[in-house]
Amino acid sequence: MHDIRIVRADPAAFDAAMARRGLPPIAGQVLAQDTARRAAQQALQEKQARRNALAREIGQAKRNGTNSVALEAEGAALREEMAALEAQAAEADRTQTALLEALPNILDAEVPDGRDETDNVVLHQHGKPPVLGFTPKQHFEIGEALGQMDFAAAARLAGARFTLLSGPLARLERALGQWMITLHTEEHGYTEVSVPLLVNGATLYGTGQLPKFGEDLFRTTDDRYLIPTAEVPLTNIVAGEIVPEGSLPRRYTALTPCFRSEAGSAGRDTRGMLRQHQFQKVEMVSITRPEDSEAEHERMTRCAERVLTELGLVWRRVVLCAGDTGFSAAKTYDLEVWLPGQQAWREISSCSNCRDFQARRMNARMRPAEGKGNVFLHSLNGSGVAVGRALIAVLEVHQQADGSILVPEVLRPWMGGLDRIVAN
Structure with a gap:
């Protein structure tokens, strides 16, 4: 607002x-x-x-x-x-x-002009796309060959854009989420929060999903909504509050299922797990003083970058152009990973500074330690990261010529010591 x-x-x-x-x-x-x-x-x-x-x-x-x-x-x-x-x-x-x-946030002056994702600007890259020595497969080919990724069964159970994982792949998905949220809480200073997966309309209004993006949401018969991301409940923790300056910054994280109708995505990424109605994600949210949000944006993005580095992935940071920046964001960094199977860069994390845009909708303010008059807070959110997309990247990057998958070293303690996933 x-x-x-x-x-x-x-x-x-x-x-x-x-x-x-x-x-x-x-x-x-x-x-x-x-x-x-x-x-x-x-x-x-x-x-x-x-x-x-x-x-x-x-x-x-x-x-x-x-x-x-x-x-x-x-x-x-x-x-x-x-x-x-x-x-x-x-x-x-x-x-x-x-x-x-109905109007989006005012863009930061540093956001480049442009119409769509083709005008986004790469800021820096970590690593180089690997040469695997064989023709790499895409994640769904790998998962199906392992006998642990079943799209047909998921379609019978729920329809298109769902996935059924089993055995070590299901455990790998769980390991990714558990490792990431532990990293953010124990080393990055975020407080873990268990949030409702159903929220009311006022909560979605506060973060900007309503009224503009109602068609992207799953709505229940009692006028609640399944969360599209944990950003929604985490940011709204301060809705209607006057927060003492001394308690800032507040950093929250949550590992939750997310639900999106994917309205307008017909024909896009129909194969595999890239664009699902239900997926797991570790979300990071920061609530800061206005003067601190720019530095917090950089800090949050580095937290997400560390996840990708620890997983042995090749990634790059991209600043989104004006035409590709989301409704509530003043500035957004996307992190993209190289997927050998697709021979393409794909977004795996998005970190945004919303400044006071969401706070005005939520009426979330800060009481300064000195001086008079409350001021609106600044809010930031970022993927820390999307679990399904991290799984895709691990499968494609760490695939072996024999069809097996090497488990990244940081995940092995969460996999009971398993270092390789092989076919059933």
Whole structure:
């Protein structure tokens, strides 16, 4: 959500900021509703002042025994006029809010211009794509050959975009999640949180999924929603709160299932585990002072990068361009891994600084240690990382010519010492 004062102060600059997102001018519409609301409220205050004076006049007339019929008639008319003005102000406020809540965050000045992912900019790369010495397979070919990845059975149980893992592959998925969340809690300073997997609409509104992205969510019959990511409940821990400055930063992490309808993804990544309705993910969320969020963004991204390095993966950091940056983010770094089977870079983690955009929607503020006046917090979120995509990368990068998979050393304690996965 945007501060209306920013729009009032420089409508042209606000329109320019939205133009970077590919949106047409909107400040004029917002300000028209703002003007109408303020005018109705000003007129209402004037009517209220007259009503108060009128009440005194009527009281005086009655005490004096004089006729108050005309005054009472004026009072009745005032009540109708005030009701109309209240309705006008409320309607203008609703329209203004609807306009503002549909607009994405203002981008950081360092975000490059561009229309889509082809305009993203690679910042640095860790490692070089390996030469395996044989024709590498894609993860679904590997998993099916091992007899431990079954898409047909999953489709019978639930439909398309689900996967059934068994045996060592199921354990490898579990090991990845357990190792990653332990790394973030024990070495990166995040507090583990067990969160609800069902949330209400207000919670999704706070992080920006509603109302714009409702079609991407799974909604229950009692108007709750399955979480698309643990970012939603973790960030909303501070919703409606006034947080003491001394308690910041707050860093939360959770390992949860995530649920996405993948609306608009028909025909994309239909084979394998890249784009699923249900998947595991380790999420990181930071709540910071406004002046600290840029440094926290860098710190969070390095935490995710360490995961990839420890797993022996080749990865690169990419800054998303204007056209590819998500709705709530001011700036986003994607981490992409090299998948030998696909011969392509694929996103495995996304770390975003949302600044005060989500905090305004959640009404989450900070009480400064010195000075007066509360300020809105800054929120950040990042994948630490997506478990399914990490599994894909491990399978493709650590595949062997005989079809087996070498288990990364950091995962072996979580695999009971198993160092290689072979076919059933």
